[in-house]
Amino acid sequence: MNVTPGATAGHGAASITLEGIRKRYPDGTEAVRELSLEVKAGELVVLIGPSGCGKSTVLRMINRLIEPTDGRILLGDDDVTRVDPVALRRRIGYVIQNVGLFPHQTVAANVATVPGLLRWPRQRTRDRVHELLELVGLDPGQFGHRYPHELSGGQRQRVGVARALAADPVVLLMDEPFSAVDPIVRTRLQEEFLRLQAEVRKTIVLVTHDLDEAVRLGDRIAVLSEGGRLEQYDAPAALLGSPASPFVREFVGADRGIRRLAVTPVTHEVLDPLPAGDTVDLPAVALGGSAYDALGALLTSSAEHAVVTEDGRPVGVLSRSRLLGLGASAD
Numbered sequence: 001m002n003v004t005p006g007a008t009a010g011h012g013a014a015s016i017t018l019e020g021i022r023k024r025y026p027d028g029t030e031a032v033r034e035l036s037l038e039v040k041a042g043e044l045v046v047l048i049g050p051s052g053c054g055k056s057t058v059l060r061m062i063n064r065l066i067e068p069t070d071g072r073i074l075l076g077d078d079d080v081t082r083v084d085p086v087a088l089r090r091r092i093g094y095v096i097q098n099v100g101l102f103p104h105q106t107v108a109a110n111v112a113t114v115p116g117l118l119r120w121p122r123q124r125t126r127d128r129v130h131e132l133l134e135l136v137g138l139d140p141g142q143f144g145h146r147y148p149h150e151l152s153g154g155q156r157q158r159v160g161v162a163r164a165l166a167a168d169p170v171v172l173l174m175d176e177p178f179s180a181v182d183p184i185v186r187t188r189l190q191e192e193f194l195r196l197q198a199e200v201r202k203t204i205v206l207v208t209h210d211l212d213e214a215v216r217l218g219d220r221i222a223v224l225s226e227g228g229r230l231e232q233y234d235a236p237a238a239l240l241g242s243p244a245s246p247f248v249r250e251f252v253g254a255d256r257g258i259r260r261l262a263v264t265p266v267t268h269e270v271l272d273p274l275p276a277g278d279t280v281d282l283p284a285v286a287l288g289g290s291a292y293d294a295l296g297a298l299l300t301s302s303a304e305h306a307v308v309t310e311d312g313r314p315v316g317v318l319s320r321s322r323l324l325g326l327g328a329s330a331d
């Protein structure tokens with residue numbers, strides 16, 4: 001989505017600041033040695049890195065499911081290590097891999113969990129549940145009375161997101177939220193989630209193993225290595241285009257050129273002038289669309305150029321070589 005973070009933060013979204021946080025588990029494991037990171041209000045930041053590098057530990061320190069050994073965590077200007085953890089968790093939505101819905105409660109009751117704890121009036125809760133189910137694409141009349149086992153994996157995941165958003169939290173933490181569903185459903189949920197985020201503009205920290213998911217969802221991506229070491233913190237295109245270390249280069253992999261195309265828009269700068277004569281036989285792509293889609297259009301034709309249109313009118317052509325140049329890394 002890559003919108004300017006902060007500028008359009010949703011109502012009540014708060015920045016998150018991690019200052020030199022450390023976690024040493026009682027058995028001596030140094031899960032996070034020293035990490036500082038700032039997430040702007042309304043920004044979606046993805047934490048990614050190899051298994052065991054400390055991603056979940058970092059996430060759970062933000063809502064104090066795990067207490068940091070050292071360092072400070074601020075939500076806006078509030079130091080979360082100084083507030084009551086239960087009150088804190090009501091201000092922070094939390095979505096986990098298998099959602100953790102209460103099996104013996106209906107969908108509506110699940111979504112109403114935090115409003116119930118906050119003792120909202122019944123009608124306000126009912127209205128909010130209705131609004132949220134619609135927001136996540138579930139018809140409240142059809143799904144509100146079902147139980148979790150009567151839903152598909154993707155539907156359960158949506159209920160999990162609706163529940164996390166119910167009391168309008170200032171921050172949303174998501175630990176592998178889409179990994180339990182199959183790849184096709186996952187892609188659809190990711191797209192819907194981006195639409196939802198464009199509407200609510202929460203500050204979100206999302207943990208994933210999946211680089212494609214990170215690139216698709218993140219305004220910025222934090223790549224961590226063992227011990228919660230921050231290897232690079234950048235927008236997806238910058239991360240893929242200029243990996244900051246051999247670790248990151250290896251982590252983002254050899255196919256990062258292709259991934260980079262997915263986050264690079266076709267702009268006026270890369271166009272050549274329209275050739276004389278007819279361009280109707282050339283594949284057409286829209287200005288502002290992704291270079292990856294343009295590559296797809298070129299690969300399914302034998303043409304050397306795609307014609308680029310703006311508001312339906314041709315404004316130039318994009319050559320194969322220019323297109324492939326867009327995927328080449330800057331290093």
Ligand SMILES: Nc1ncnc2c1ncn2[C@@H]1O[C@H](COP(=O)(O)OP(=O)(O)OP(=O)(O)O)[C@@H](O)[C@H]1O
Pocket residue numbers: 025026027029030031049050051052053054055056057058209
């Ligand atoms: N309760 C605990 N006691 C001791 N060590 C722990 C505990 N929980 C996690 N660890 C260790 O801390 C390190 C970081 O774990 P964490 O779950 O944060 O990593 P992760 O990056 O989220 O991993 P994954 O991607 O596999 O979920 C690992 O070495 C793990 O074994």
